[in-house]
Amino acid sequence: MNNVTPLNEEYELDENVVISQTDLEGVITYVNRAFCKASGYTADELIGQEHNIIRHPQMPDSIFEKLWSAISSGRAWNGLIKNLRKSGEFYWVDIEILPIKENNDTVTGYISASKPASRKDIQENEEMYNKMLEAQN
Numbered sequence: 786m787n788n789v790t791p792l793n794e795e796y797e798l799d800e801n802v803v804i805s806q807t808d809l810e811g812v813i814t815y816v817n818r819a820f821c822k823a824s825g826y827t828a829d830e831l832i833g834q835e836h837n838i839i840r841h842p843q844m845p846d847s848i849f850e851k852l853w854s855a856i857s858s859g860r861a862w863n864g865l866i867k868n869l870r871k872s873g874e875f876y877w878v879d880i881e882i883l884p885i886k887e888n889n890d891t892v893t894g895y896i897s898a899s900k901p902a903s904r905k906d907i908q909e910n911e912e913m914y915n916k917m918l919e920a921q922n
Contacts, residue, residue, distance in 0.1 A: 796874035798823055798901040803878060806885070806896045809857075811836045814894065823878075823899075825871035841869040845917035852882065856895050859884050865902050865910040877902040 801819035808814055813831050821828055824839050831838065840849075844867055855862040863881040870876060878899035884892040902910075 794874045796823070796825075796870055796872075796876040798876050798878070800901065803899040804897065805831075805836065806894060807836050808894045809892065811895075813838075823870070823876060824868070825874075830871075839868045839870070841867040841875050843867060843875075843914070843918065845914050845921055847917055847921065848914070856882050856884050857892070859886070859890070859892055865906055866899075867911075867914070877907045879903070879906065 799819075799822075801822070802817075803819045803823050804815075804817040805813060805820050806815035813834055813836055816824075816828050816831050821831070824831065826838070837849075848864065848866070852862045852864070861881060861883045863879070865877060866880050867875055867877050879902040880897055880899040882895055882897040885894045885896055887893050
């Protein structure tokens, strides 16, 4: 029996802050319980995996190019991201990603904090992302 939900079914996030931490290559080093609940994965399934394990295929490449450009340059990035749960459902987050800096401002990894995205923001970004995807393909 297949327990995977179609990609067009939305999962409603609760109000908890979803937190994850990665190394410089985007490999997950920490997740909180809310991240596990939102993604549908256990911490053991997530730790050591690339963060894009939850990347939804309907996210434009250019969003992640801008994201990586900002954080790898030591700057914060925030925006809306459509993520994919283990079950196949999707969920939207309003996310902020910050470089983790040690001693002499050397970036050693990244930390993200997410909250549920508002319906208004989802509608605005989904339209823009769809146009970006069309241009990408």
